[in-house]
Amino acid sequence: MNLAVFLLGMALASLLGLGRGSxxxxxxxxxxxxxxxxxxxxxxxxxxxxxxxxxxxxLLALLPLTPHLALVPLGALLALLLAHFGGRAAGVGGVLGGGLALASLLVFLQGPAHLVRLKPLPGLMEGVVALSLLVPFALLAVWRRKQAGLWLPLGVALALSTFAWLNSPQAHTYFPRMEGYYKLILPAEPGTEEKLVAAYNQGLEKLNRVREEIGLPPLKPIRDLTGLNEGRLPQEVAQAGYRLLQPQSTAYGNVALLLFLGVMMGSGIWLLFRPKLAQPDDLRTGLVLALVAASVFPAFDATEFDLGKLVKGWPFLVNFLDRAWPPNLAQPQSGIYPLQSVASEMLLTLEIALVGTLLAALFALPTSFLAARNLTFQNPLLRVLFYLMRGFYNVDRGVDTLILALILVAAVGLGPFAGVLAMAIHSLADLGKLYSEAIENVDKGPIEALESVGASGSNVLRWAILPQVLPLFVSYTLYRFEINFRVSIVLGLVGAGGIGFFIKGAMDAGHYDQMVIGIIAIVIVVNLIDFASSWLRSRLV
Structure with a gap:
């Protein structure tokens, strides 16, 4: 498995090299x-x-236990150092640094399981959070050097106060996992494992009596902690701060390290034979690629991405298709008419999207002028209204339509009214932001021409601004209607009415042959709306 991931990285580097890029x-x-x-x-x-x-x-936490793992970051530093010189020197750095790091990592990953103890590092995560708050202020100081005397002290003060608060008992009440979150892995004291095994075997008779009473099979004596049932430590051992380290277990960091090593060595081999495959901005581009890759690996792990689960669930999909086809259009003998229900609920879904979009547009149109920077910068009162309106848009857009629907369903009850309100409230902010940005980008020529002859503000708005932005307003509103139609389907799943409510009811009842009618209808109507809306926008803009 480990070598397969490494070879995958090598293969990726080989494919990239075929493009003759840097x-x-x-x-x-x-x-x-x-x-x-x-x-x-x-x-x-x-x-x-x-x-x-x-x-x-x-890997950093494991260094006290296995110091040879330091060859991994040292190999990376060697590759970076020689990459600065370019040419074959960069290739030597990639191959040599990657080889040292790979050998060190594989030796550790092939090792046996053994007992280790934990040593928390208090204040480390608190410091990382505080430093992350300092970074934006440092960037502002670099960007605006004349104001560095303002931004840097402000950032340092914020970081220090945050660090002090995060280390307080009050903060640990709100964030209990942050205290001592980062832990070093240290070897257990000599003889500790033998004592724990002896203590475990001595209490095994009493433990087996309890297990027998609750119908569990008895446990056998062990020679070492690696022979524990299901690889778990006894409770008293874990409470004493010990853990059973399993080097052959798989974590996403293991995959990431091996993949990076494969790409580094593969790129180094390419540079040995083609040293001119380099560009002046490689350091900057490489930094961006590294940050993107570093964010992707934790994201895949956090979302529990596993294609194996899809393979295991394939029989359910096959069963679903068997039960969903052919569609059950009507059962006159039972008084059930799914196709008629789908048509009625689809019409209701369109009406929810239409009313929600219309209400949002009616409120977004006047408020967008207050949120346009070019119309409010000369008047202090209008400038205050500008910030208030932009702040309202940002807050409103931050609350998803589904959340609003859940709240409004609890307030006004099940039905389409809750869906219309939720859609209108959220769409108001989206349309208002789009409208205001269109107003900010209008041509200033007609405005200045009317102002030069003494035209009033309403006439400037009527004859200079609205003719330029109305086609965009209509285009944005149509596009929002498309989005709201799709959103209204989801709102039906939480009781806001429409075709989504029909689909949820059919699924809950196990009537998949009725549910599939709703799915087919959604696909047809979505495509019709998309084509019609695209045709209208092409005529208007």
Whole structure:
């Protein structure tokens, strides 16, 4: 498995090299990715008594236990250093640094499970959070050097106050996991494992009597902690701060490190034979690629992305298709007419989207002029209204339509009225922002011409601004109607009426042959709306 991931990285580098682009940027990206993954990505698992006690130590946390793992970041640093010189020197750095790092990592991953102890590092995560707040102020100080004396002290003050508060008992009440979150992995004291095994075997008779009373099979004595049932430590051992480190367990950090190493060595090999595959901006481009890759790996892990689950669930999909086809259009003998219900609910869905979009447009049209920067910058009162309106738009857009629907269903009850209100409230902010940006981008020539002859503000609005923005307003409103139609389908799932409500009811009852009619109707109507809306927008803009 480990070698397969590494070879996948090599193959990826080979494919990239066929494009004859800069290979040095991929070498730099892989090396920077290794440096980012070393302190942040979990590499293996360290289990305790309960599943929630399982830890994913990073490569940096494992250094006190296995110092040779330092060759991984050192190999990346060597590759970066030689990449600066370019040519074959960069290739040597990629191959040599990647080879040292790969050998060190594989030796560790093939090792046996053993007992380790944890040493929390208090204040580390608190410091990371505080520093992250300082970064925007530091960037502002670099960008606006004349105001650096303002931004830097402000950022330092915010970071220090945040760090002090996060280390207080009050903060630990709100964020209990932050205290001592980052833990170093240290070897257990000599003789500790033998004592724990002896204590475990001595209490085994009493434990088996309890297990027998509740119908569980008895446990056998063990020779070492690796022989524990299901690989879990005894409760008293875990509570004492020990964990069972399992190097051969799989974590996404392990996959990321091996993939980065494969790309780094593959890029290095390309540079050995084609040293001119480089560009002047490789460091900057490699940094961007490394940051993107470093954000993708944790995202896949957090979402539990696993194609194996789809393979296991394939029989359910086959069963669903068998039960959903052919569609059950009507059952006159039972008084059930699904096709008629779908037509009625689809019409209701269109009406929900239409009314919600219309209400949003009616309120967004006048408020968008107050949110346009070019119409409010000369008057202090209008400038205040500008910030208030933009703030309202941002807050409103931050609350999803589905959340609004759930709240409004509780307030006004089930039915389409809640869906219309939720859609109108959220669409108001979206349309208002689009309208205001269209107003800000109007041609200033007609405005200045009317103002030069003494025209009033209403006449400037009527004859200089509205003719330019109305086609865009109509286009944006039509596009929002398309979105709202799709949203109204989802709103039906939470009781706001429409075709979504019909589909949810059919699924809950197991009538898949009726539900599929709703799905087919949605596909047809979505395409019709899309074609019609695109044709209208092409005529208007």
């Amino acid at each position: 290979m040095r940027r991929y070498l730099v990206a892989a090396a920077l990715g290794l440096l980012v993954a070393t302190p942040t990505f979990p590499v293996v698992e360290a289990v305790g008594y309960l599943s929630r006690e399982t830890l994913g130590p990073t």
